Amino acid sequence: MTHRTFLRGAAVIALLATSTLAPQGAGAVQVTAFHQAVAENVSGDDQIAAFYRERGFEPIWTGGTQADLERRTALIEALSMAGHHGLPASKYNAEAILSRMASVRSAYDRGSLEVALTELYLDFARDLQTGVIDNPRRVRAEIVREIPLRETSYYLDGLMSDTPRAFLGALAPQTPEYARLMGAKLRLENTIAHGGWGVTVPSGKFEPGDTGAGVVALRDRLIAMGYLDRTVTARYDASITEAVRLFQENHGLEVDGIAGGSTLDQINTTPQDRLKSVIVAMERERWINMPGGLGQRHILVNLTDFNARIFDDGKLTFETRSVIGHQERDRQTPEFSDEMDHMVINPSWFVPRSIIVGEYLPKLRNNPGAVSHLEIVDSRGRVVGRNQSFARFTERSFPFSMRQRPGPNNALGSVKFMFPNKYNIYLHDTPAKSLFSHEVRTYSHGCVRLNDPHDFAYALLAAQTSDPEGFFQSRLRSGTETRVNLDNPVPVHLIYRTAFTTAKGHTQFRRDIYGRDAEIWDALSAAGVEIGGVRS
Incomplete structure (x- = not known):
């Protein structure tokens, strides 16, 4: 017997000794080969061991009761749907589990299978609820988000206290955004299965009045993508112009109805690449799958979209353009969530040490x-x-x-909005108003500049004063630096989505300005996430 085997055996004995199976007299429950196998296999995980010890090492998956049957049936069904969630289906392999179930020949084998099912369930449940990548900072240092991980007991106790299907079904984000992203994923997979969007449009510039093969290719691609009704026109007419404008609007481009370089780059992006963006967005949605949600009122800043928005009870109530950090790595705006608790009117700018x-x-x-x-x-x-x-x-x-000091030329403008954090990131005004007219707005040192900061302030103050504009303007006119606390702090979420949806279900796409989504996709692919059944 090796030293390691001896230690493992000692751990198993200790587990059994503290369970309800420990000898307690004539009526004690006999320690079976099944119990022995369970104890051996959980001895390396304290939380799983505690769960089984408390229930006397009895099964939750492999027993003969109706409850055991319901749990293992619900698990197999959930695992078979992993691919629909953009999860690495091969990692869970429901068919292999079924095969292992069928091959069990002894009570000891059944005990080993019992623990394997528990470990598989926990792995799947965590991936589904809070993401395959449990520490995104290892992928990109600027993703400093704290993932809302749950304890093992949450998953095991929850499974036992609810109907299995209901508990498993509630693990994925229950947000309209996640549901709409799943729909977008299904549509893109269907597009890929049927050959994609056809030939790409040749490079160049196409505008109203043009004719030729390039216009025909553009027309056909717009039809295939659903932006243009079927037509045989070979001229860049009003219908094509309107289709291009709609496409530009849905992709964060300058809306001018002209198919130039940046517009054609986006038009020629493959459905496979769009699908990657959607799968990454679903993973990112899991990273913010917080127990209490994003907040009844919350601020959402999608960095790739260059907009800051306020939501109340799930409805968009305010939005304004934003400028974010430059693409240089030391100036990029990080991703995280915090709480805004005050604003400063007529702020001084204390220059960051860097x-x-x-x-x-x-x-x-x-x-x-x-x-x-x-x-x-x-x-x-x-x-x-x-x-x-x-x-x-x-x-x-x-x-x-x-x-x-405060003044009209202050780098922070007339107001800053504070959610104190160790990254020294906040939202603020700026005297450089011309930057908000640019298509790509990456000019700051990391903080988020707002195009309409006064209206943003009014929207926040409306919750605590009957005259938010008058209140704000009186403090502004004083010229004195003034802190105004928010009676109810507002959650702020700095997110990064190259794919997202609107309330009407339309899918929007944005450029991967910091290259983060490409690296996240590589990490997901390495973990086993696939497109169209082929690892990319």
Whole structure:
């Protein structure tokens, strides 16, 4: 007997000794080969072991009761639907489990199967509820979201306290968005099975009045994608123009009805790539499958869509354009959720340390009067004079902070919205209004700039004052930096979706501006997620 085998045996004995199967006199339950197998197989997992110990190592899957039958039937049915959820179906392999069930010849084998079914169930349940990727930060460091993982006891106790089908059916996100994404996935799979959207459109630029083979290819592709009714026109007419405009609107492009470079790139994207975006979006929806939902009132910022929205009771009540972090890795806006608890009207801008040493210190070394719109402040809050040389300081040794006082040219504009977090990310106004007219709006150092910050403030304040505009404007006119607490903090969710849906069920797609979805897809594919039955 090896040392490891001895230790394992000791663990099994300890488990059995603390269970209801332990000898307690003449009426004690006999320890069977089944119980022995269960105890051996759960000895490496404390939570599973505790569950079986409390029920005397009796089965929940492999027994002969009606309840056992219902549980294993519900599990097999759920596993067979894994592919519909964009999960790695081969990982759970319902057919292999059925084959193993049929091959059981002894009580010991049945005990081993019992634990294998429990482990399989837990693996599947966690993947379905909170995602295949349990730590997205390992895929991309900027995804700092805390996944709402549940304890093992949640899944085991829940299975035993509810009807199995009901409990398993409620594990996936119960949101309209998740249901609509599943529908989009099914439609794209059907499109792929029937040959896709046809030939791609040749590169170039097509606009109203044009004719030729390129226009015909564009027409046929728009028909195949459902943006254009069947027609034999070979001219870029009003119907094609309107179809292109609708396509542009659904893909976050400039809506001008002209099929130029960026529009053609999106039109020529394959249904397989669109399906990947939808499957990734479903995985991302699982990452925010929180017990209490996103919040009765919440703020949703989809980074790829360059918009910030307020939802009340599931309905969109306010939206505005946004500017987000630049594509450079150290300036990208991270993904996470937090709670907005106050706003600051007429804010000062305290320059982040990374910007001070990365951008402003080199200028100060050359010219102490550089960036004169900013105050240099010591650790006690005193303004430091510029009549000195800063050339002696390095990035590590520079001992000062930098601040821009409130005013019309302040980098934060007239108001900032705070959900205090260790990433120093918040929503705010900006004097650079021209940036909101751009199609791709990645210009900040990571924070989210709003196009209509005053209206955004009014929408938030309407919950706690009868005259939100008057209240806000009176504080603004004072010119004084003023903190205004929100009576009821509002959850803020910074998300990243290249595929999402509207309330009417239309699927929208956006560009993978930070390249995050491509890396998530690679991780999902490595885990066994497939498209069309073929690993991509």
